Amino acid sequence: MDSPLLTAWRRRLAEPIDGASLAFFRIGFGVLMLVSVVRFWAKGWIETVYLEPVWLVPYPGFEWVTRPPGQGLYFVFGIIGLAALLVAVGLFYRVAITVFFVAFTYVELLEQSTYLNHYYLVSLLALLMMGMPLARTWSIEAWRSKRAQPMPIWCVWMLRFQVGCVYVFAGVAKLNYDWLVRAEPLRGWLAVRGDFPIIGPLLALESTAYAMSWAGAAFDLCVVPLLLTRRARPYAYVAALVFHLATGLLFPIGVFPWVMAVAALVFFDPSWPRRLSHRLTATRPVPHRRPVGRAAPWVLAGYVAVQILLPLRHWAYPGDSAWTAEGSRLAWRVMLIEKTGFVQFRVEAVDGRIWTVDPSAELTLLQVRMLAVEPEMMRQYAHRLRTRYERSRGVRVHVFADSYAAMNGRRSRRLLDPSVDLGRVRWRIGAADWIAPPPPLVAGAGPLP
Amino acid sequence: MYRLTRRDGLRALAAALVTAGCSTDSEPPFDAPRIVVRDTASNVLLPSIEAFGTAASELKSRLAQLYAAPSAELLVVARDAWRRCRAAWRQTSVMHSFGPIYDGRLEAKIDFWPVRVTSVDTAIADATADLTGADVYAQGATVQGLPALEYVLFGDRSDSEQVDYLKTVVTGVSPCAYAVRVGEALVLAARDCADGWSTFGVEFQRAGKGSKVYARSLDALNALLNGIIAVTQRMTDLKLGKPLGSTSGGTPAPDLLESRFADNMAADLLSDVASVRSAYLGRRDERAGRGIADLVKDRDAALDRDVQRLLDTADAKLEALPRPATEVIGSQPGSFEVALGALTDVRRVFTADVVGVLGGTVSISDNDGD
Numbered sequence: 001m002d003s004p005l006l007t008a009w010r011r012r013l014a015e016p017i018d019g020a021s022l023a024f025f026r027i028g029f030g031v032l033m034l035v036s037v038v039r040f041w042a043k044g045w046i047e048t049v050y051l052e053p054v055w056l057v058p059y060p061g062f063e064w065v066t067r068p069p070g071q072g073l074y075f076v077f078g079i080i081g082l083a084a085l086l087v088a089v090g091l092f093y094r095v096a097i098t099v100f101f102v103a104f105t106y107v108e109l110l111e112q113s114t115y116l117n118h119y120y121l122v123s124l125l126a127l128l129m130m131g132m133p134l135a136r137t138w139s140i141e142a143w144r145s146k147r148a149q150p151m152p153i154w155c156v157w158m159l160r161f162q163v164g165c166v167y168v169f170a171g172v173a174k175l176n177y178d179w180l181v182r183a184e185p186l187r188g189w190l191a192v193r194g195d196f197p198i199i200g201p202l203l204a205l206e207s208t209a210y211a212m213s214w215a216g217a218a219f220d221l222c223v224v225p226l227l228l229t230r231r232a233r234p235y236a237y238v239a240a241l242v243f244h245l246a247t248g249l250l251f252p253i254g255v256f257p258w259v260m261a262v263a264a265l266v267f268f269d270p271s272w273p274r275r276l277s278h279r280l281t282a283t284r285p286v287p288h289r290r291p292v293g294r295a296a297p298w299v300l301a302g303y304v305a306v307q308i309l310l311p312l313r314h315w316a317y318p319g320d321s322a323w324t325a326e327g328s329r330l331a332w333r334v335m336l337i338e339k340t341g342f343v344q345f346r347v348e349a350v351d352g353r354i355w356t357v358d359p360s361a362e363l364t365l366l367q368v369r370m371l372a373v374e375p376e377m378m379r380q381y382a383h384r385l386r387t388r389y390e391r392s393r394g395v396r397v398h399v400f401a402d403s404y405a406a407m408n409g410r411r412s413r414r415l416l417d418p419s420v421d422l423g424r425v426r427w428r429i430g431a432a433d434w435i436a437p438p439p440p441l442v443a444g445a446g447p448l449p
Numbered sequence: 450m451y452r453l454t455r456r457d458g459l460r461a462l463a464a465a466l467v468t469a470g471c472s473t474d475s476e477p478p479f480d481a482p483r484i485v486v487r488d489t490a491s492n493v494l495l496p497s498i499e500a501f502g503t504a505a506s507e508l509k510s511r512l513a514q515l516y517a518a519p520s521a522e523l524l525v526v527a528r529d530a531w532r533r534c535r536a537a538w539r540q541t542s543v544m545h546s547f548g549p550i551y552d553g554r555l556e557a558k559i560d561f562w563p564v565r566v567t568s569v570d571t572a573i574a575d576a577t578a579d580l581t582g583a584d585v586y587a588q589g590a591t592v593q594g595l596p597a598l599e600y601v602l603f604g605d606r607s608d609s610e611q612v613d614y615l616k617t618v619v620t621g622v623s624p625c626a627y628a629v630r631v632g633e634a635l636v637l638a639a640r641d642c643a644d645g646w647s648t649f650g651v652e653f654q655r656a657g658k659g660s661k662v663y664a665r666s667l668d669a670l671n672a673l674l675n676g677i678i679a680v681t682q683r684m685t686d687l688k689l690g691k692p693l694g695s696t697s698g699g700t701p702a703p704d705l706l707e708s709r710f711a712d713n714m715a716a717d718l719l720s721d722v723a724s725v726r727s728a729y730l731g732r733r734d735e736r737a738g739r740g741i742a743d744l745v746k747d748r749d750a751a752l753d754r755d756v757q758r759l760l761d762t763a764d765a766k767l768e769a770l771p772r773p774a775t776e777v778i779g780s781q782p783g784s785f786e787v788a789l790g791a792l793t794d795v796r797r798v799f800t801a802d803v804v805g806v807l808g809g810t811v812s813i814s815d816n817d818g819d
Binding site (some may be wrong): 185188189191192193194195200201204339340341342344349353354355356358360361372393405407409410411412 | 480481482483657658665666667670682685686690695696697698699700744747748749752793796797798800801802804805806807808
């Protein structure tokens with residue numbers, strides 16, 4: 001027996017709304033994902049990112065996720081593209097969005113070095129969409145059934161929550177010394193963009209970096225409350241468009257600005273597309289009193305809790321997560337660091353033989369670049385080296401890393417403890433004691449050795 | 450009360466742009482990366498390619514002289530020309546990982562390493578009198594280029610024995626006659642480098658200003674930085690690391706030493722460092738302009754001093770290497786390890802620090818964004 005409160009919640013979550021806005025979101029999402037697949041394919045990234053590497057760096061716990069044989073990954077991308085198209089047109093929607101989520105997330109789990117927050121966002125949005133009846137309006141399914149039905153209000157609020165998380169946690173993450181006091185990493189990025197058309201000279205100014213850093217933080221922190229305020233909403237959305245357009249022009253961030261531009265529209269009234277054009281057919285809300293399932297409030301609450309706790313988990317780790325990378329993924333810590341590194345591995349056999357291994361001998365440029373600044377990826381690679389050398393040489397080996405990283409314009413310094421046998425360090429959820437302390441806050445860390 | 454109009458706003462924006470575009474002596478120009486790319490191309494890259502072409506032509510002439518009248522004196526002259534050509538080639542090292550030399554796979558034709566002596570011996574034995582430089586150039590990388598010439602000119606014989614070897618025809622043609630053709634092939638390779646760069650160089654210099662290759666000056670700057678890093682990587686991993694035993698469990702492998710017949714390994718690496726230094730400073734010989742060093746100095750003057758100090762240290766350690774390298778690398782590996790450490794420091798400072806302060810990347814994918 002439900003408590004009266006829970007029953008009320010179940011009814012409230014099921015409250016019908018005009019499906020126009022959510023249908024627009026579904027169409028926009030599907031089209032952008034299709035464009036993204038075509039773009040990825042056309043740029044040859046399926047080959048260079050996933051097929052060329054002799055080894056893909058797995059996520060801890062997902063070592064079992066492997067590449068399909070041969071050129072099978074092209075087939076997988078084809079499936080993702082087809083699923084995205086079906087989502088956009090609203091045909092076999094539930095199957096299509098489920099296939100999209102599984103296939104897209106599978107590809108993302110293949111390789112750590114390709115981790116991007118916006119790919120994670122796409123997976124989350126697809127996961128949410130799996131539970132949403134988004135094909136009830138402006139879809140082939142609705143057209144074939146000759147009727148368009150309203151959608152439950154929880155759909156729009158969950159999407160608002162998810163999109164809001166990106167902005168809010170990105171804004172909170174910007175409240176740090178480097179971003180606010182040193183205007184890094186924007187200062188470094190903008191300093192070399194003086195040739196940008198028309199505004200290039202302004203971008204090269206240090207004051208511009210400060211202005212953009214503070215404005216960026218303020219935007220991320222304020223845009224969600226403003227989007228939730230009816231009178232401020234149009235202005236906030238225009239600001240969001242300008243913001244995403246600017247970042248899209250200045251930085252190579254692919255389709256992400258467009259994804260956010262489409263996603264942020266869910267903050268408007270659910271019937272905004274219909275109001276925009278009276279000729280479009282959409283469903284007006286009709287009485288619809290059947291509450292959502294008993295488990296639904298709990299599932300949704302659990303999802304919300306996880307999405308709030310994950311971005312905060314880096315506080316549970318000692319040190320600066322920008323340096324250690326602990327708790328920095330799945331946390332909307334976007335564009336916060338410019339980190340470059342250098343690493344060589346030393347494989348020492350118990351019989352005295354020593355090999356120096358440069359990961360660039362077998363990994364791709366992208367993998368090496370990411371591995372050199374990500375302690376966890378270095379640990380994974382050390383395990384690979386240990387296995388390989390112990391098998392091929394028939395002797396027990398220890399694997400050490402000589403790694404240096406420079407962050408946000410500071411000098412490089414050791415990233416990992418060089419005396420730790422990384423080949424025997426196991427992954428654990430707690431803090432890694434083999435990561436060296438972060439650099440001091442002030443710029444420069446003394447002369448190089 | 451005065452109301453701000455749209456025109457006032459436009460005026461203010463124009464004024465801001467003009468103000469931002471005018472730099473004082475203490476401030477870097479707003480388009481500093483573009484100037485660096487332009488200056489480095491004009492003052493370092495293109496002259497380096499030109500110098501290599503000149504040195505290759507000179508080597509070809511000396512080989513022809515030697516062929517006409519083989520003698521110990523002319524052998525010395527030819528060997529000196531080889532060393533000069535070798536130095537000129539290696540002073541183009543930062544250009545080997547991008548542009549025409551990379552796209553045209555010209556490096557293999559000029560500097561295939563390690564030399565395959567059996568391939569060269571076979572090529573000499575199979576050669577006919579009507580063999581031309583173009584024929585050699587059309588063949589595989591293992592039978593031509595500077596390493597093949599080094600083997601023929603230096604070998605592992607005494608000087609007088611080497612002269613005898615050069616003019617003796619066993620089968621095919623004499624080694625000296627073959628060397629002349631390899632010299633001609635080298636000139637063809639140098640010409641392809643120069644021709645490629647005469648076109649590509651224009652696009653490189655116009656990076657960010659209508660270039661068809663580099664839409665942004667930052668892209669060309671990244672290519673240059675990655676070129677520098679590629680040189681430092683090859684020095685540490687291959688040219689010095691492998692002979693020291695990095696891939697053989699720590700046992701030195703003298704056969705993997707570069708230019709081992711001429712005992713020119715240290716000079717080769719010094720030329721590599723010179724290439725890195727020129728590309729970093731944007732300065733070669735008397736030609737000087739803005740270089741990557743100026744960009745680094747604008748962000749972190751101490752880092753620039755450290756980079757130059759580390760380059761000087763690498764030079765000193767390489768110059769201090771005992772010789773002949775093939776004989777001492779096994780018995781006195783310490784000096785070589787010290788030199789390797791100095792070169793690794795150079796590699797680290799460019800890979801982590803210089804790239805870091807310049808916002809350069811080696812990424813091929815989208816960055817994260819919000």
